[in-house]
Amino acid sequence: MSAEHAATTPFAGRSLVSLLGEQRATIVEVLRQDGDASVAELARALDISEVATRRHLTVLEEDGLVAAQTVKQGRGRPAARYSLTADARRLFPQGHDQLAGELLDFLADHGDGEGLRQFLRWRMQRQVDGLRDAVTAEDLHERLAQLAGRLSEAGYAASVTPDGAGFTLEQRHCAIQDAAEEHPELCAYEAAGFAKVLGTDVKISRRETLAAGGSACVCCVQPRTAPAQHEPTLHDSRPRPRQGASARATQPSGTSGRGDEL
Numbered sequence: 001m002s003a004e005h006a007a008t009t010p011f012a013g014r015s016l017v018s019l020l021g022e023q024r025a026t027i028v029e030v031l032r033q034d035g036d037a038s039v040a041e042l043a044r045a046l047d048i049s050e051v052a053t054r055r056h057l058t059v060l061e062e063d064g065l066v067a068a069q070t071v072k073q074g075r076g077r078p079a080a081r082y083s084l085t086a087d088a089r090r091l092f093p094q095g096h097d098q099l100a101g102e103l104l105d106f107l108a109d110h111g112d113g114e115g116l117r118q119f120l121r122w123r124m125q126r127q128v129d130g131l132r133d134a135v136t137a138e139d140l141h142e143r144l145a146q147l148a149g150r151l152s153e154a155g156y157a158a159s160v161t162p163d164g165a166g167f168t169l170e171q172r173h174c175a176i177q178d179a180a181e182e183h184p185e186l187c188a189y190e191a192a193g194f195a196k197v198l199g200t201d202v203k204i205s206r207r208e209t210l211a212a213g214g215s216a217c218v219c220c221v222q223p224r225t226a227p228a229q230h231e232p233t234l235h236d237s238r239p240r241p242r243q244g245a246s247a248r249a250t251q252p253s254g255t256s257g258r259g260d261e262l
Helices: 016-020 022-034 039-046 050-062 086-091 096-109 111-132 140-153 177-182 185-198
Strands: 066-071 079-084 158-163 166-171 202-208 217-223
Touching (some): 022 039, 022 050, 022 066, 022 079, 022 086, 039 050, 039 079, 050 066, 096 111, 096 177, 140 158, 140 185, 140 217, 177 185, 185 202
Antiparallel strands (some): 066 079, 158 166, 166 217, 202 217
């Protein structure tokens, strides 16, 4: 196994060599191809000493990418054989995003989109349940700061700024942007979930989404001064309708904190 071959395996747009270094990348490729290998076998593949090979294996073990298992070999002393861990799978191309997109397409295109609506309601409720314990402050600004903190912990780079009588909730990263570009209903249900988390004294409207080509996902958050008869629709949550059933209206009809219509 050559280092040149190891360099051709991409991970998030980068090669194994750029991630791990040439010799450790070669070790990972050998173990991917062969399943497991001894120190001596890896040293031959690398054309370096066993001592140097062990140093590379130690680093890979510390990173959680390889693990050793002791194997009996006849009458001799047991020998360690190395293999990749489950965490090492992240180094190689995965099809999870494609599978998720196919599942959403299937739900949208069957049963007049009701399967997709049920899924989005279920997903929204899971998100609400996961956020409610962290969003407990009495003051709306503080609640929004708590919500933004949890979103940032999840990788969404969220922030809150005062905006007139209300606030702007901004997310600079979207972990599901590819799916949301095809199914913008995801954005609408996310905002409806925020409204449920923040409470009945709040109304939310979407102003911008990354999926629609914006610079961020932006929600305008206003304190409710009187009971609202009608809530604004999430007007910009459907920027690019798809061909087929998913282009039908599968977004929540409003953004009240109650979320009863969902």
